[in-house]
Each structure stands twice: as structure tokens, then as C-alpha cells.
Amino acid sequence: MDIQKIRDCFPTLRTDEPPAYLDNACVTLKPDSxxxxxxxxxxxxxxxxxxxxxxxxxxxxxxxxxxxxxxxxxxxxxxxxxxxxxxxxxxxxxxxxxxxxxxxxxxxxxxxxxxxxxxxxxxxxxxxxxxxxxxxxxxxxxxxxxxxxxxxxxxxxxxxxxxxxxxxxxxxxxxxxxxxxxxxxxxxxxxxxxxxxxxxxxxxxxxxxxxxxxxxxxxxxxxxxxxxxxxxxxxxxxxxxxxxxxxxxxxxxxxxxxxxxxxxxxxxxxxxxxxxxxxxxxxxxxxxxQFNMDEVRAHEIKLNEIMSNGIKDLPGVKIIGPHDAKLRSGICSVVLKELPAHDIAMLLDEAAGVMVRSGQHCVHSWFNARGHKDGSLRASAYMYNTEDEARLFAETLSEAVHAFSAA
Ligand SMILES: Cc1ncc(COP(=O)(O)O)c(C=O)c1O
The missing domain is CATH 3.40.640.10 (Type I PLP-dependent aspartate aminotransferase-like (Major domain))
Structure with missing residues (x-):
């Protein structure tokens, strides 16, 4: 897949400073057509x-x-x-x-x-x-x-x-x-x-x-x-x-x-x-x-591997689901122990234009059964996301976690 060619179809990705939009599990961007x-x-x-x-x-x-x-x-x-x-x-x-x-x-x-x-x-x-x-x-x-x-x-x-x-x-x-x-x-x-x-x-x-x-x-x-x-x-x-x-x-x-x-x-x-x-x-x-959906899935898994590997050892951060990113599609969702998920999500956007979701994602039952009231911070990839964006997510989250932990 030619990711740049795909990105060129999306007006919000053609701006001077496009966001690293990683909230695709909620809603995706829309192409010109x-x-x-x-x-x-x-x-x-x-x-x-x-x-x-x-x-x-x-x-x-x-x-x-x-x-x-x-x-x-x-x-x-x-x-x-x-x-x-x-x-x-x-x-x-x-x-x-x-x-x-x-x-x-x-x-x-x-x-x-x-x-x-x-x-x-x-x-x-x-x-x-x-x-x-x-x-x-x-x-x-x-x-x-x-x-x-x-x-x-x-x-x-x-x-x-x-x-x-x-x-x-x-x-x-x-x-x-x-x-x-x-x-x-x-x-x-x-x-x-x-x-x-x-x-x-x-x-x-x-x-x-x-x-x-x-x-x-x-x-x-x-x-x-x-x-x-x-x-x-x-x-x-x-x-x-x-x-x-x-x-x-x-x-x-x-x-x-x-x-x-x-x-x-x-x-x-x-x-x-x-x-x-x-x-x-x-x-x-x-x-x-026009896309081979097997390739779309493989691309999203590759991005998830980058995201997951970049954050898996952070203190107080636990990925929900299996360790192996291949089993988690394009979704990297983390519970943040004693760290404010909403504040961190806001910081990621303000500091680096990384848009992720925070909260219980309408799966209240799962979080409530485990006492995770704040839910999780979730990055979810799509076909137009790049490896650089996946790395940016991991780096920015690492910085935010260290900053909040030190405060
Ligand atoms: C697994 C799952 N089921 C159902 C829904 C609800 O979808 P809709 O907003 O189209 O009603 C969502 C939305 O996030 C979802 O992720």
C-alpha cells in the first residue's frame, strides 16, 4: 500500500501540520470523494x-x-x-x-x-x-x-x-x-x-x-x-x-x-x-x-507493534490484552496506574498533535469489574497512519508518563 498516496486523499492530512490521528476506533477521517x-x-x-x-x-x-x-x-x-x-x-x-x-x-x-x-x-x-x-x-x-x-x-x-x-x-x-x-x-x-x-x-x-x-x-x-x-x-x-x-x-x-x-x-x-x-x-x-483488506490489517498490526514496543516497559503503564500486538489488531489501549488518562490524552494532542481516546470507550462493564474507573488511553490505527506517527505516539506518551510521574 502506498500510504502517502492514501494520505493525499484526506483533506485533514494535507494540512501543513497534520495531526497524528489515532482515534480511528471511534470514527475515521473522510476522503475527498x-x-x-x-x-x-x-x-x-x-x-x-x-x-x-x-x-x-x-x-x-x-x-x-x-x-x-x-x-x-x-x-x-x-x-x-x-x-x-x-x-x-x-x-x-x-x-x-x-x-x-x-x-x-x-x-x-x-x-x-x-x-x-x-x-x-x-x-x-x-x-x-x-x-x-x-x-x-x-x-x-x-x-x-x-x-x-x-x-x-x-x-x-x-x-x-x-x-x-x-x-x-x-x-x-x-x-x-x-x-x-x-x-x-x-x-x-x-x-x-x-x-x-x-x-x-x-x-x-x-x-x-x-x-x-x-x-x-x-x-x-x-x-x-x-x-x-x-x-x-x-x-x-x-x-x-x-x-x-x-x-x-x-x-x-x-x-x-x-x-x-x-x-x-x-x-x-x-x-x-x-x-x-x-x-x-x-x-x-x-x-x-480498492485496497486488499489483508494488507490493511497487516499495516495496522505493524503500527501497533511499534506503538506497543515503545511503551510496554513504561512504569505504571499496562497494555490491555495479550502482549503480542499481532493479537490486538490496530489497537493499543493502556491502563495508566495512578496517572490521569484524560490529562495525558490532552497533553499528547497539545504537545505533539497526537489524537487518542481516553475513558471507558463504552465498555464500562469491563472497566468497572476491574475497578479501573478512569478507563484507558487508547490509540487506534488505520490505513493512513504512518510508522512515524506510531513512533511519535510512543515517544510522546513516554515523555508524558515520565513528566506526570515526576510531578
Ligand atoms: C465494538 C463496537 N460496537 C459498537 C459500537 C457502536 O457503534 P456506533 O457508534 O456505530 O453505534 C462501537 C463504537 O465505537 C464499537 O466499537
Whole structure:
């Protein structure tokens, strides 16, 4: 990959003093082409897709259908009708959680390292509908405990309804073996929902090869616009799912006392859509599709090795997850013993333009169970980050830790 050529596509990286932007697990930067598509929509075709037949509508409908097909190809989905546009991964996970029909006592299994978006919907269902959310503890180094998972499936028995897990954790970058997990879950008669918020932007995700049932993802973490996410689901399952947003677009006909549901994906896209967002999603996926995702992942791991090696021996600094950076994707997340994570994050930006995230990263459950109230300081790389930026992060963090420790 030609990193400089990639960087040239991003306006924020073409400035005189570009930041070392290492908060990609939260949201990524946007290339010119994505920004241009958003502009073009408002400048030239600011109409409503899917409904009207005038020129604006026709152009928007064509572009949004095209975006769906690009996502279909990117994820290797069987049909574009399996791809639903949502606001974000949270919306997608909620559509699954509140779209399936539950019996009291049904069991949902997650890991112990889930983002709130793949925890809170299950806790809500536990409170409101009497399902049971169970956690599969990770091994000591945060990697996946396959034996523990198999036992948890056995323990749940016929009550096991859904296994919902993030493929790559935003806490630590640890990737879990989704294909094997899906096989075990299906052997126990359960559905498999994957939170792909941290995997689809960074690696090859082939929904058919993984053998899963649902995939939630965040377009805004894939060089796409904010306010956009996606849900992929096997068509026959989507066809049985209850929509959590009914109204315009979700029916083919209605009378005063009856309705005819539209087929997926329209059934789940109630109300006027974020058309510029959908069109720019197509542009973002086109941008990503020019890269070999295996190379993207390898590049991010190389950067993580530089970051991790540069900070691993610092006093009071502990990397979350396994020592080997290869097992933590592009995420280097550290707990700072007795050092203020927010203050250090601010200092990194002010002193060296290094932008990282501090706090609990919406994985409150993991931090609270371990008494780490301040959370962690997290650097997360993407394809446009350079080895120099990774070194700058390590050097600046080292200086900050020494300065704070001496104070
Ligand atoms: C693993 C994981 N799941 C879910 C989400 C929520 O994504 P969104 O903001 O698109 O709802 C995030 C966001 O950081 C995440 O990292």
C-alpha cells in the first residue's frame, strides 16, 4: 500500500501540520470523494430516493441502490436486499434485539468485553421481557475461551437463542474466532449476531464464509459519513424480523385497518432516509474496495507493534490484552496506574498533535469489574497512519508518563 498516496486523499492530512490521528476506533477521517458526494447531493440532486419518479428522485434511488450493491460485494452477501441502511451499529444491534421474538428465559450469550451497544440492548430485554443475558468470560489475556463458550452453550441448552459478540473488541483489538463460534452456536440451535464495528473497517469480512446470521457495522468507522451504519442479515431471517421503525417506506399498502409489509430492506428503513449519507456510503465502500483488506490489517498490526514496543516497559503503564500486538489488531489501549488518562490524552494532542481516546470507550462493564474507573488511553490505527506517527505516539506518551510521574 502506498500510504502517502492514501494520505493525499484526506483533506485533514494535507494540512501543513497534520495531526497524528489515532482515534480511528471511534470514527475515521473522510476522503475527498466521500465529502464530494455529500456536497453533490445537496448541490445537485437534493430529492427523495425510493419514492418519486422525477429526476432528483431517480438519481438518488439509483445511487442508493448502487451503494447497497457495493456493500453486498464488500461483505460477500448473497443479495443486496440483505443490506439494511441504519444510523449506526447501535441502531443495527437494536433492530436485531428488538426485532426477534423472545420467550421468557431465552438465553443470549456475549463476551465480557462488549461495547455497550452489544450489552445494553440485552440488559434491556432482560428487564423488559425476562430473557437471560449470560457472559462468557475471556481468558486471562482477554483472548476467547472456546472451551468456556462451549460449556456456556451446553449449560444454556435449548434455551440458547442468540450468541452476539464483537468480532474485534474496541477495548483491546482482540479478534475472536467467529467462524468456529458460529458453528458451535448453530449446533446448539442458536442464531449468531456479530458486532462488526471494529472488524469491517479493518479486515476482510465475508458473511457467507463466516456462516453468521446478522452483522452490525458502522459506516462512519469506514471512511463514510457520520450518522450511517448498516445491518446485514440472512434474507429469510430479515423476512421474519419485526421492524423497530414502522411508517413510510415500510409497507407496500395500508388501509384504515390493515397493512402489507414491504420486503426487506425497505421494511427496516422507515421514514425519509439520510440520502446523502447512503450515497456517500457507496463512495466510502468504493474507496475501501480498492485496497486488499489483508494488507490493511497487516499495516495496522505493524503500527501497533511499534506503538506497543515503545511503551510496554513504561512504569505504571499496562497494555490491555495479550502482549503480542499481532493479537490486538490496530489497537493499543493502556491502563495508566495512578496517572490521569484524560490529562495525558490532552497533553499528547497539545504537545505533539497526537489524537487518542481516553475513558471507558463504552465498555464500562469491563472497566468497572476491574475497578479501573478512569478507563484507558487508547490509540487506534488505520490505513493512513504512518510508522512515524506510531513512533511519535510512543515517544510522546513516554515523555508524558515520565513528566506526570515526576510531578
Ligand atoms: C465494538 C463496537 N460496537 C459498537 C459500537 C457502536 O457503534 P456506533 O457508534 O456505530 O453505534 C462501537 C463504537 O465505537 C464499537 O466499537
Amino acid at each position: 466521500v465529502i464530494q458526494t455529500i456536497n453533490d447531493y445537496y448541490h445537485h440532486t437534493p430529492g427523495c430516493g425510493g419514492r418519486g419518479v422525477h429526476r432528483y428522485s431517480t438519481k438518488v434511488s439509483r445511487a442508493t441502490n448502487d451503494a447497497r450493491r457495493k456493500l453486498q460485494t464488500f461483505l460477500n452477501a448473497e443479495s443486496a436486499n440483505e443490506v439494511v441502511f441504519t444510523r449506526n451499529a447501535t441502531h443495527s444491534l437494536n433492530q436485531v434485539a428488538h426485532g426477534l421474538s423472545w420467550q421468557k428465559g431465552d438465553v443470549v450469550l456475549t463476551t465480557d468485553r462488549e461495547h455497550n451497544s452489544n450489552l445494553v440492548p440485552w440488559l434491556q430485554l432482560e428487564q423488559e421481557q425476562g430473557i437471560e443475558h449470560r457472559v462468557v468470560p475471556s481468558l486471562e489475556d482477554n483472548t476467547f475461551d472456546m472451551e468456556g463458550f462451549e460449556q456456556a452453550c451446553k449449560d444454556a441448552g435449548s434455551r440458547l437463542k442468540l450468541v452476539s459478540m464483537s468480532q474485534v473488541g474496541n477495548l483491546d483489538g482482540v479478534k475472536i474466532p467467529i467462524r468456529d463460534i458460529a458453528k458451535v452456536a448453530h449446533d446448539h440451535g442458536a442464531y449468531v449476531c456479530v458486532d462488526g464495528a471494529q472488524s469491517t473497517p479493518h479486515m476482510r469480512v465475508d458473511v457467507q464464509d463466516l456462516g453468521i446470521d446478522f452483522l452490525a457495522f458502522s459506516i462512519h468507522k469506514m471512511c463514510g459519513p457520520s450518522g450511517m451504519g448498516g445491518l446485514w442479515g440472512r434474507y429469510e431471517l430479515l423476512d421474519e424480523l419485526r421492524t423497530i421503525q414502522s411508517g413510510g417506506q415500510t409497507v407496500t399498502a395500508s388501509t384504515y385497518d390493515s397493512l402489507q409489509w414491504a420486503n426487506p430492506p425497505a421494511r427496516f428503513e422507515g421514514g425519509l432516509g439520510n440520502f446523502s449519507g447512503m450515497m456517500a456510503t457507496g463512495t466510502a465502500i468504493e474507496f475501501l474496495s
